[in-house]
Structures are given as C-alpha cells and as structure tokens.
Amino acid sequence: MNEQEELSDAIINFQVKHHVNNTDLAFASHLSVEKVHAMKVGDGQFTAEEVNQLYDYMSANA
Structure with missing residues (x-):
C-alpha cells in the first residue's frame, strides 16, 4: 500500500468512525474542503504540511 492509499484509508476510516463528511472534517482541521477531497481521492494539489495537519x-x- 502506498502513502496515498494509506492517507485515503485513514480519512475514510476517520469519517466513518466519527460520522463526518468532507466539509465537517475540513472545517475541524482548518483545511479547505477541496484539499480534504483531493487528499481523499489522491487528485489535486496539496502539500506535505497539509497532510501532516490533517493527520495531526x-x-x-x-
């Protein structure tokens, strides 16, 4: 499993466990909805700092 798949799985598992959608997760983590979605699907522009912010x-x- 590569880093992108691990990130996607971590986001999905967190969302399922806590019953939150991309918008809720973005608001709570202080990222844009577009960034959270891009990280979840592995498409688009996001930085390692933004990934670390979400993981944190x-x-x-x-």
Missing part, C-alpha cells in the same frame, strides 16, 4: 487533527481526535 485525526490523531488528536481519534
């Missing part, structure tokens, strides 16, 4: 949020709220 999900870890703190697991």
Whole structure:
C-alpha cells in the first residue's frame, strides 16, 4: 500500500468512525474542503504540511 492509499484509508476510516463528511472534517482541521477531497481521492494539489495537519487533527481526535 502506498502513502496515498494509506492517507485515503485513514480519512475514510476517520469519517466513518466519527460520522463526518468532507466539509465537517475540513472545517475541524482548518483545511479547505477541496484539499480534504483531493487528499481523499489522491487528485489535486496539496502539500506535505497539509497532510501532516490533517493527520495531526485525526490523531488528536481519534
């Protein structure tokens, strides 16, 4: 499994566990909905810093 698949799986698992959609996750993690969606589907522009920001949020709220 590559890093993108791991990120996608982590986002989906978090969303299922906490019953949140892309909009809710974006608002809570202080990222744009477009960034969260791009990370989830592996398409678009996002930085390693933004990925770490999302991982940090999900870890703190697991």
